[in-house]
Amino acid sequence: MHHITPVILCGGSGTRLWPLSRTAFPKQFLVLSGKTTLFQQSVERLQHLQSIDIKLNETLIVTNEEHRFLVLDQLSEMKNVKAQLLLEPIGRNTASALTLAALQAAENKEDPILVVTPSDQTVKDQAAFTRSLHNAIEVADKGLIVVLGIKPNKPDTGFGYIKKAKSENEDHASIVLNFTEKPDQLTAESYLMSGDYFWNSGMFVLRASIWLKAIQHFSSEIYEATLKAFNQKTNDDLFIRPDENLFKLIPANSIDYAVIEKCPASNFQIKMVELNAGWNDLGSWDSVWQVGEKDQNQNVTYGDTLLENTKNSLIYANNKLVSAVGIDNLVIIETSDAIMIADRNQSQHIKMIVDKLQSQKREEQVLHRKVSRPWGWYDSLDEGENFKVKRIQVNPGASLSLQKHAKRAEHWVVVKGVAEVICNDKKITLQKNESTYIPLGYTHRLSNPGKDILEIIEVQSGDYLGEDDIERFDDNYGRVEN
Template sequence: MTTSQSSTSTSVVPIILCGGSGTRLWPLSRSGFPKQFLVLSGDDSGKSLFQQAIERINAIDSTNDFELGPTLIVTNEEHRFLALDQLRELKGIQTNLLLEPVGRNTAPALTLAAFQAQYFAANASPQKGDPILVITPADQTIRNQSSFIKSLQSCIATVEADQSKKTIAILGITPCAPETGYGYIKRQGDAGIHGEFDVERFVEKPDTSKAEAYLKEGDYLWNSGMFVLRASTWLAALKEFRPDIYIATESAWSARAIDRAGDVAFIRPGVEAFKTVPSESIDYAVIERCASSQESSPFSIKMIELDAGWNDLGAWDAVWQVGNQDENANVITGDVIVDDVKNSLIYSSSRLVSAVGVDDLIIVETADAVLVANRRSSQTVKSVVELLQSQQREEKNLHRKVARPWGWYDSIDQGDRFKVKRIQVKPGASLSLQMHEHRAEHWVVVRGIAEITNGDQVMTLTENQSTYIPQGQTHRLANPGNEPLEIIEVQSGAYLGEDDIVRLEDAYGRG
């Protein structure tokens, strides 16, 4: 939605922070396919939280009061093709990806984006080398789009009006309950010309009694994690409060490499330099040090209230809250049968799930895992993920069906010394040229046309034809056709782990 503006227009750059693994939404959200890429909000758009966040933030351009630059998305290197596939479904929005080699929380992520936004703006027009950044996480929902746009535009106006470039504007969510899962912002004084309030202090997630007191007092709002500020303001504040993060991130950004996938740039900070960056959140690194109670701060925090049906979907209870509830306050997805069930969320992804005579439950079924939890205790689901981590179980990281840049595979069966996969390859795509040290593979084409490299031989196979890949043999699978290719792969050998891949050539830059 980038529009042609006059040379005097304010340059605004949307920033989407797309990290995190959403452990409280296991088993649907996993580190290999985290919650921001899921369709969870209960609306009829069919779009993921990530796609909704991009469309929502780009809608602030509707007034044409400023020049909206390409959206910068900061995400993990491992998720670049998930992001790219979902970006291709959005029309008319220009984006670029900043790819973190390892997670370092939100402060380094925003710092990378600030450096890159300044660089882009300065190259586009030297007069616009200090753009206003609009920062939002990728995993939130907003019911009232117009209220969101109005509040966000008030944030932009508040930042733009400060010629000293010391102002940071934050969206505070109007609380509707004594929520203990959010941090709070305490405002003070009267509203300014754009509806902005001074921020007295930030408060960590409270217990129930404190949350009830905050709700009653009326001056406490939830911290949304959405900010507006100039790129130079963030970099100056970070240099003031956390120079170690500033220096290390600048070094990583200076060592960046850039390649492209169509119109989207992949911007990769220097790997070894980025690994040295301290891990810290935006709030702890900068924001909380700028409240009015911190008299030594040269920066100013302003808060604009947002009452727009916001939810950060931090746990299954939140998904239930925003979902389409039936007459018994149940949110049901998939093949589900219920009798005498109330106030529950039941999600089926691959088989029939039935529930009888229960209340306040979360039931989530996937092909390889089932979660049953009390709805009011859903914040503690992360403890299950921690147990999976300690036991080194793959269910923490990947679903049975795994997305890949060339398509997907589904591990449909396995036993001692064998594994069976169903594999789909997109038209025109191919797997890497590779070999396996510990396993052999049998391939049977069930749909489409397969071009197969098997050692020195290149062959074309169609439906019901097959081939055998010996252990240690160089091979590649490609789809030269215009329709998806599907094969059944039977692996056999002493070790069948996904890490038994030696890539010799790869179109997707994987090692």
């Protein structure tokens, strides 16, 4: 009986899929292929590993503090998935993330086989995916590290490449000879011609003890710092948190750079199992076009679109009608606060736009107009000099933090449901079409005591309306500073 622990690496910001993917709502939480999010697909795929000789442990999800409630919300939509969340207080790349997962998996002196996958990939053929992983598990059971390789169909310079030996063993695994990280165009073309090179999928299968030995051997600084942070962890009903101050001392590095690329010709033998299952990492809008359902003119469309004499294009309408006439090979992405237009062949370079947004400290890099919160969401409808209008939805039984603002007052109008409002020492209940006023500096709280959705319209007024003008005194979601 093989004991398997699925590990989902749920970090990253998906900058090449801006403006749909944002820092606060990155691509793994979006529906970009199929009917569920990329994160949900990643979790679900590994649930199919269960078989007569494979027992699945709880899934370990490594994510960050900011995304913890997005993960919980999306897990709640799935059936029969048990998971633990390891929360990184700050991003330190994937080497420390996997080390956290391995330490957690081995905590009770167990040594399960870890099946490690990013949370932002698509796979079309579930049966083929499962077969490849079963092969990889058989190899990993012998103490080897296994990487899943994808046969390239073009000389893509955005992937790492694996060179494998020509022969395979009975487990359909080949010895890995070396790795090359994102080669230039001519080199990628030569790799494609040789037939001996495969794309590195970023999926690995290995025992928890093997990873811990390998990271200690090749990158001892990462291992020691991660171990110290893990040993000082805190647990609650939902989350496992390594010590924040100690975690910040961990050197940032990837699984590949820290360990995997150093394994060939070392004592840590690494093999590759080919994955031929319609894999795509959705690393650009061109990738989204490739996996999308195309019309007779090779267009992929989402939302409300009207096309005329248009071909080979991806058009994503999120809020408004998007029409296109006489275009070819373009990407057009519309959201409530941004429109992005790019040559499909240049879509990998959208990160440069995100870099400019970041340098200008523009909010469009981080947040959508509609922002998810653990209690529901808010949508910023309008803003002008000294005012902002929001639509706020509060889930049944949920409540915002007890808080106050130093620079703004707020007017609330209930448009759906029932609101319970605390304002300084008063508590009132508001029905539909009723309103209240929260003066500047008053301590207040909005709650939904009912079983139905609560919606209000909030009008803020003041000389500063930033989201950081908030002092929290009590919060159900751990957002009060110690």
